[in-house]
Each structure stands twice: as C-alpha cells, then as structure tokens.
Amino acid sequence: MQSSLESLSNELAKLVEEFQSDVVAVHARSHYPSSGVHWRPGIIVTADHTVRREEDIRVTLPTGKTVNATLAGRDSGTDIALLKAEGLGSPATQRGDGSPAPPCGIGELALVLGRSPDSGPNASLGIISALSGPWRTWRGGRLDHYIRLDATLFPNSSGGAVVDCRGRILGIATSGLSRIAGLAIPASSINRVSDVLLEKGYLPRGYFGIGVQPVALPEALRTSLSLPNKSGIMVVSVEPGGPADRAVVLLGDVLVSLGNTSLEQIEDLQAISDSGVIGKPLNAKLIRAGSLQEVTITVGERRGE
C-alpha cells in the first residue's frame, strides 16, 4: 500500500510531468536564461524583466530544440512580455481564470515550474503565502490579484508556470515585482494584457504630460472651497506641448478631481490613466491662487515602456 507521503510525491511528479510540456526556457539576457509558458497557440508569455534584449531571442522547447522567437509585445508595469515562436502548436494544459479562490487559497501548495536548457524541467514547491485583490505594482501596472509565493525562486524561475492545488496554471512566477518574495502574475491579468499587447505591442496608458506630488489641503481652504478632499495633487512640472500644457494647466496648480473622480493621491491619477480614457476630454478641477478653476484636458497616449 502506498503511504500518503508516496501519493503526495507521485501527485507532485505527475503535475510536473503534465505541465512541463508547456514550459520553455527563454534566452533573452546574458548568463541565466529565464522560463516562459506556452500560453496561446504560438505565443509564449514570460516575465518582462527577464527580457533584456529585443533581438536575438531564442526559446528552448520541451523537446530540447532551441528555436528563434520574436518579441510580440511587452509591458514593464505588469512585468508581462509576449514572444512568438515557430512550431509551437497549441498549449496542452489548462489555464485557470487567475482567481485563486478556495480551495486554492492561502496555505495551499503551489508549484513553480521552469525549464533550464542544461537539465530540462525544474520545479520548486511552496505555498501561497499571501493573497489579496487588485493592486498596483511598483512598476505602475495593475494586476488583478496579489499572490505571494513562498517557493524559492531561482535565477531561471521567473516566467515559469505557477500551478495551483486544482492542477491549473494560476499565472506566471516573477521575482521582479517584490523584494521579499516571488509573486504570481495572475492568469486573468495575463489574458487581459495579452489581448492588448498582441494588437498594439505595448500597453497604452493615458498621458497628461505633468509631474505631480500629493499635498495636504489646509482645513481653511477645504472649507472655503467646500471640498471633500483631504489632499490634492500638485503639478510640479508640465511637459511643453503636452495634453495638460495645451489645456493651460500651470505649475503649482493643485488638481482635486478629474472627470468624476476625486484626486487625493498619485494612485488615483494612475487609476484613471489605465481606464480607457485615451483621446477623451476630461473635466479637471484645480485650485489656482486660492480659488477653484476648471480646465478640459484631452488625454493623450503614453506607450508603456
């Protein structure tokens, strides 16, 4: 009779065997290759921070063959890059929708599967150690879930598949979005970003052409202008000829709302930037010389770098 230890061991090895057929090694930087997941027919997704050159990219397939790949699109904000490679066929395994719902929540096992051109498939075991809703990365992109892993991420683990307790790909692993732990970029975010990247090659964001910093609003000013904001965001630079400049936003103006959204922190402005506002005129309320004024900014487009 098999002990429960043996069955667990077998289950883990089976998961590795099943999913490694969709995991490739990505050669897009010097020294260590990273990993990537065959996500859609002909398309490989990897962690953007491991793509250090845009030409001469190669991938080592599960067959051991190394083929040329081209960069189909990248977004540093979400740390997602897409590669196109010949002779890939269709992915063999299931993607989850990226929502780590029970029974695959905090404390459940998660495997990180990568590939090394030297030794083939590799696996790291850990648990999902933290989980929460949508968040913004330090690189500025929005991800649907914060999924922290406690598996050890090795130099070639980034871009590898994170397989959850239901035997589905939860997302891809990255060591580039947190200093303290490896994270999973959720499958739903990969799907959303991939749709745009495949069409445009980049993830467009709204562009205002201003540099800002948050400032607290004095109680007296809030009362006299009857503002709900506790803080606003002050314009500290204006890009000449940019959308804000054309709308005559001046240095020192304090933005308090844009469209229907009140602006209290920089994140509020970022949230507007990636919500499909490109090309639309937005009514901006700002404090200038102690009084409230309104301007109309036609939002420009910034290519995600």
Add this chain to the structure above:
Amino acid sequence: MALEGFGQIAEQLRRSTVQVASSSADGRGQGSGIIIRSDGAIVTNAHVANPERSRRVAGHSRLVVRLWDGSSFPASLQVRNARRDLAVLQIPTTGLTPATLANSENLRVGELVMAVGNPFGFIGAVTTGIVHAIGRRPGLGPTKWIQAEVQLAPGNSGGPLADARGNVVGVNTMVAGGLGLAVPSNAVARLLAGDLNQAPLGVVVHPAIVPVAGRKRLGLRILEVVRGSAAEYASLRQGDTLVGIEGQALRSLDDLEQAVEGGGDRLLRLEFVRGDPNKVRSVAVRLIVSQVADPERGRRAAMA
C-alpha cells in the same frame, strides 16, 4: 490527515547513515556515509574519504566510521573515484542495517526527497524538499546531478538522499546555487559493479588564460599526470597547457570533460602548448574507456 511516513523514513534512514571522520576527532574533515551492505560496506563521497587530507589533519590516514548507535570502527578505503566523487569504505563488523538503493533513472522532478546527514557534526539531522531538476549543472561538466530543494551543509556530504519510500536515490555531495546536489544512486551501483571509469585521460588541469600565437585564449594547464594513464603514454607532461580538442579551441572545462566522457575506446587528438607559446603542438591520445582499472592495458594499447 497526518502525513505518516516522514518520521518513519527518517528513523529508518538514520540507522543506515554513518558519520565519517578522520581519527583526530578534532571535528574537521567530517562527513556522512551510507551503509549499503550489512557486512560493513559504506558509500561516501571521495572528498570525505580523502586519505591525503586525513593524513594532513591527523598525522596518519585512518578514517573512523561512527554508527547511529554511537559505536565506531576504523575504516579501510576500498574504492575511490574522484571524478564522480564517490568512495567505498569497509568497516570490520556485521549485522548492520543497509539502505536500499533505488533506481535513480526512475526518479522524477517534483518527487519528495529527504536528506539525512551530519551537518556541522550534528548527528542525524533530516531535511526534506522536492527534486528541483535532474541533469547537468552549468560549470560542472557533463555529469548528471540530482538537484534537490533540500538544505544541506558541510557534513552532509556522503549522506543519503532518499525518495518517499525511503530508498536512496543519491549521495549528497555539494551545494550549488541554493540547491543540494547529489550523485545519482545508479552511479553508486556502477561503482560497486566496478564499471565506473576512472579518469580516462588521467590529468589534473586548471583553467588559465594563456597567450597562444599572440592571442589570449582559454587553456587548461596540466598540474598532474596520473601514472600509467593515457595522458602519460601520450607523453603529455606536467606544465603543458591544453588549448584545443580535435582542432576546436577550448571554450570551457566542460569541453574537455565532454570529449573524454563516453564513446568507447578511441583516439582523441589534443592540441597543447609546451614552452614556446607560439607553437601549438598536437598529440593523439588513445582513450581506453571500457576498462581503466587495469593500467597495464592502457600501456599496451598506447604502445600498440
């Protein structure tokens, strides 16, 4: 449900795991070993059963094996293979509990494994994890390693890495990049069967950047030529610098390992520099891969 098994396996493995130390008992040069036969045959790493080091440390070359129950025995070195870093020791006792060797070819990435050993001299410490990868490591030549996510430390060397059934799949040998590297158990089986070849070429080399015909390139300086080896009979000498194989410039130490490994008996053409850096010399070495345990055969073949 509790996971029955980890504790049981640990207990069973501990009885088959020994401490290997030099007789000076000053704590240096300690490692682990695996009992593989009840009559006292023990497998460990060659770097643990190193007679040179034991002599330096202890003044003489005696190795001591300490069992899990605290009893200790003097050990004699039976076989030592530095290339695969394996050695077989014999201790004068019977009735031991041997470990079972698994077929390491059947081991899969992701399987649970457990390492038992004596890290930093602490007897019988256990760590668990999974098999991270199986295969080559960059910089460590063409040999195959079991790369496990287990926490090893000095003193674990020579101890068992076992699968979820408690069978030994590898001999813990080193730590690289946060992973425990183990020599697959099938290499142990081959060593015991006597067909794990010793260094087919018979040289100890050290990589160095050398000027060859006015250009700097990688060379492998020969520090030692093993007596009776293929290299000696091809007249390679200490101080020569290997710079190419079959007309190809050397790019790494792996190139030499790969050229020498496997492939049966054959001639291998090596380019080297001796003295004058502008003159690249060439020599054909007859590799006797099938059986190198008999140096006489190497001599006959080379002279033929």
